[in-house]
Amino acid sequence: MDTQISNRQSVIQIVKAASSDIMTTLGGDTFGFALGLMLLHTTHSAMSFGLGSIIYPLVGLLLVIPVGNLVDHQPHRLLILGSKLAGILAFALYALLVPWLSMPMLLAVMMLTIVACCDKVATTAFTAAVRELVNPAHIKTLATIEQAATATIQLVSPIIAAALYAWIGFAGIVWIELGMEIISALIVLTMRFHPVTRLLADDHAKSQWQQFRVGLRYIRDRFTLRTIVLVGILLNFLFSSIDIGLPYVIVQTRHLSSAQLSWVLSAFAAGILLVDCKINPNAVRTKKISFL
DSSP: OOOOOOHHHHHHHHHHHHHHHHHHHHHHHHHHHHHHHHHHHHHOOGGGGTHHHHHHHHHHHHHHHHHHHHHHHSOHHHHHHHHHHHHHHHHHHHHHHGGGOSSHHHHHHHHHHHHHHHHHHHHHHHHHTHHHHSOGGGHHHHHHHHHHHHHHHHHHHHHHHHHHHHHHHHHHHHHHHHHHHHHHHHHHHHOOOOOOOOOOOHHHHSOHHHHHHHHHHHHHTOHHHHHHHHHHHHHHHHHHHHHHHHHHIIIIISOOOHHHHHHHHHHHHHHHHHHHHHHOTTSOOOOOOOOO
16 A cells, blocks of 8 residues: 655655665775775786676676566565675675685675675665655655765775775775675665555566567667667777776786876766766766776
8 A cells, every 4th residue: 555755754765765875886886996906916817807897787687587576576675675685794704705815806706796686686676666765756856866976976986995995905995895785784774665556567467578578679670779779889898998908007007006096097987977967967867887
């Protein structure tokens, strides 16, 4: 049965949701940058900053159907808290294993895979639960605040990560990320998810796999959409090449410091954000820059 959410309750929920998202995004981006630096210094491999660019899209593609079904049939609050708990346990185990790393690349791949799965479930469930958190008048406000916060974090997280990496080392950053994940989970725990009646339409009766196939056929049969998808793939490939190659060249070839690398990546993110705002000045839109 639907419950009316007041404006005051919506504002409180927005503050909590934005705070949780800021903690998660800032901790995740800082950890990702530090992990890339650690692997680059340890293995001297260009792939050190490319793991996330491979793992996150692959996990997202493989989980798009099962996670969609899960979110459609299970309580959103339970899914969000469950995924955050799994992430906390993964970070706790990783923090204990960091001092004894003998195969850092393999352990990093396993860790990023688990984190990517947890992020996929939490993000999908949160997107589906927006109407359970705020009333319709505050949905755009919540989205705008979170996008603005994410854009700001993408600018400052490399600098923060480089400073922390030089100060407390990679192991210390792992423990900080663990603490931020715990705080984020506690914030979600205090949020109230108001029940919303789910409408059962014919489209929803189809399986996720059937809907996925319909979408693929729709794109295949339309030249314009096919072209846009192909161009998007090419652009993502070029951005991934920069994400992977730029840190390797700066640290390994030019022998510059981690702080200088962080400034370059922050400037790169700022440039993309400025172009985005120039193209669409009426909306806050961001492009996720992978630092792994």
